Amino acid sequence: MRCEIAVDIDTCPDHVWAVLTDVTRWPRWTTAVRDATLVGGGVLTLGGVVRLRAPRLPERVWRVSELHPRRRRITLSDEGLGARASVRFALTTPEGDGARTRVTVVHERAGWVGATVAWVTARTVEAHLQTLAGDLKKHCETRRRAREAAGNAATTVS
Known part of the structure; x- marks a missing residue:
């Protein structure tokens, strides 16, 4: 099973990357995740473990x-008996537009157990990915507008 969602965000990739890689804060800006924990604490690292x-x-x-800050790619994977997911x-x-970012999220499941679970949960997973992408867009664009407003206010006062 494969599900792909894409969203265009009106802010720079550096800002979106910072929000996306701060996984423990996801529940603050999206209803698609109730709890996010980096096992062992710290920051997101290659080989690190995330509980969602x-x-x-x-x-x-x-x-x-996979964690490539320069190419701005993250892959979360899980393998078990008869199942693989990412x-x-x-x-x-x-x-030519460094002020906008396209975020593509791809969820894949395989294996005899993974295919069965994917079939049962496909609608829920797709809905969560849609919500996550939409909430990421809203959060990043709202924060961008707030920074711009603060910058304009500082310029006006000067």
Whole structure:
């Protein structure tokens, strides 16, 4: 099973990357994640472990199998008996437009157990990914507008 969601965000990739890689704060800006924990604390690192709880889905433990700040890609993976799953986040910029970011989220499941679970939870997973992408867009654009307003106010006062 494969589900792909893409969203365009009117802010720079550096800002979106900072929000996306701060996984423990996801529950603050999206209803798609109830709880997010970096096992062992600290920051997101390659090989690190992330525990996520989402509404209407069992808790999942993911390993960071890909983390490329320069290429702005993160992949979370999970493997078990008869199942493999991954969620990949990729940030790109439209040609010549460094002020916008396209975020693509791809969720894949495979294996005899993974295919069965995917079939049962496909609608819920897709809804969560849509919500996550939409909430990420709203959060990043709202923060961008707040920074711009603060910058304009400082310029006016000067």
